Amino acid sequence: MEKTLVNFLCCEVWCLIGAFFLLIGYRILTGQIRTSGLLAAKGREAGISPARIQLLVFTLTGAFYYLTGVLDNPTSGELPDIPQQLLLALGGSNLFYAGSKGYGLLPRLRGDANGRKPRKRKPKKGGP
Numbered sequence: 669m670e671k672t673l674v675n676f677l678c679c680e681v682w683c684l685i686g687a688f689f690l691l692i693g694y695r696i697l698t699g700q701i702r703t704s705g706l707l708a709a710k711g712r713e714a715g716i717s718p719a720r721i722q723l724l725v726f727t728l729t730g731a732f733y734y735l736t737g738v739l740d741n742p743t744s745g746e747l748p749d750i751p752q753q754l755l756l757a758l759g760g761s762n763l764f765y766a767g768s769k770g771y772g773l774l775p776r777l778r779g780d781a782n783g784r785k786p787r788k789r790k791p792k793k794g795g796p
Contacts (some may be wrong), residue, residue: 710772719768726761730754 695701707724709717737748 723765
């Protein structure tokens with residue numbers, strides 16, 4: 669009885685994941701989920717953001733590496749440990765992305781987009 673319930677729940681989970689995959693894929697293909705500009709640089713820069721590209725590549729590579737580890741031993745009943753090198757690579761990739769975002773904010777924190785400090789405005793005469 670218990671084994672049948674586990675098999676049924678496993679099947680249900682795979683069906684739910686498959687339904688999500690199909691729904692999201694359909695919405696991307698029909699344009700209901702916009703993917704334009706997903707890798708584009710924001711702000712003054714034009715083109716593709718290298719930080720976003722490297723984050724996407726490292727994340728997909730890490731996910732594929734872990735998935736192959738799961739598929740290599742499907743009967744063990746437990747998930748494999750995450751290798752230290754994978755954690756370091758993903759952490760470094762996210763640190764690089766966050767650092768590039770922070771570096772892009774520096775001109776705004778200092779002043780305007782050209783790095784100039786904002787001018788102080790004089791109060792209007794005759795008003796509160």
